Amino acid sequence: MSTLKLHNHVSFEALPARLARASASSHARALALSTWLLKRKRDGRFLAAVDTRGQMQRLAPMRASEVLALEKFAKQIQAAGRSTGHTLPLAGLEQRLRMLGLSSEDYAHRTGLHLIAEPATLDFAGWDRYQRPLWLTRDTARAWHQMGVAARRDDVHLEAVSGYRGHDYQLRIFERKLGRGQPVEDILRVNAAPGYSEHHSGRALDISSLGEPAAEESFERTDAFQWLSTHAPTFGFRLSYPRNNPHGIVYEPWHWYYIG
Template identity: 55%
Template sequence: MRSDARRSARGPSGTDLINTPDIELWPGGLLRARNGHDARALARARHVLRRKRDGQYLAADLPEGLLPLVQRLTREPGIEQALDALQRAAAPRRPGLERIAELPLDRLEERLHALGLDADGYGERTGLDLVPEPDRLAYAGHDRYRRPLWLHPLAARAWSHLHEAALRDGVVLEAISGYRSHDYQLGIFERKLARGQSVEQILTVNAAPGYSEHHSGLALDIGAPDQPPAEESFETTAAFAWLREHAPGRGFVMSYPRDNPHGIVYEPWHWKFLAA
């Protein structure tokens, strides 16, 4: 998908996540804090600035101005770009004319090198492409774990229609996860490495940071009630049978069938929306 090539299919006003390389701008009302000071600020915020690499809340955009939630906010990497995005978000916008752009693919080689991976070699070996993040994501409800589900606006609309069509047929589809940032994918590797897995073991299940279809916001993992998430047993469910029959006609494809050329294990739960 080329930068700026897609028109946004925006949901209700104020429910988009504004994405920058280091910091996400979440719409107010979706985040919760444990301490009273931050909780009061988040409850009133129009947007919340959230550090991507660890989920730290950085600042709340209140009606009376920006409230820092960390010390030395002005020294935070990427803060100027995030504040510019916040200012643009406050400007009046013409409905239907907004476009989704792609964030630059910077710092990925450094991250892959830290994992002992060569970016060019990995791409050639797997046939996977680098996947940019969109600069805006749409709120698509909540996933199984009551976390906000973020998807590319086109995928969010398509997922809503797919979910509703399944319900009409008596089938419940649960979203397990949607958009993941490059930083989030790196965190998956770091946690699994800390548990003793090797990089090669992880790569059979997770694409390297920068190469996951989840970065685009066009892919999501789907589950069924009372079924474990992201397990091959999903293929035995009525939900999977319904997807096999109906999802392709609604623009969704299963990315990693058996014996796929990318070296990724069979993932009957992973579906991608092919934006037209």
């Protein structure tokens, strides 16, 4: 199992440059010499590359305060070797939810869901269906790997559609839809409120199988789903949103959560 890590910060992400090199990039020269790529979470922009000695090379314009925060983060990454199991603070998220006009307490009360903090580190768990890196907590990555091996032994192919997704991912969906004039209540009928998706935890996976569409109820009629229903609990996974779940979330046979 690989030990490639994503280091997480409330405003930034550090991605192993090795993974970024695999995909097309306009920063080829900086990447060839660097170990980490630092990305701004709010807009997904690559801000800097960090080399093996911890030297930072800028790739995009930044505010002075951002440079300072990024330099501090780069030092932390150099110092931190392995997964910590820590999570990041939620204060910034709560502030942004208020700015979007989303009452966090009302939503939590209505759905029985709670705010989920992002992990400080995530492990590379292979590539998802769309050839994007799949990030999961260390324990989830290990369990997902073991479950995949066991399924293959039974001639069942499990494919990851999506794993960890940060708060910013969900916030961007909301900001885009609000920008188009959609009321918050309408958006909440289709999308979980930012901060409340199990995907933020790095312990949730959307699973599909070869040739099957992603995130469709028809997944429940596949061999993969039958296999998961029987064996997933052995590996610590449970179905989060069965039919008529108390959260009022639609039935999601594809969405599994690692409880350990």
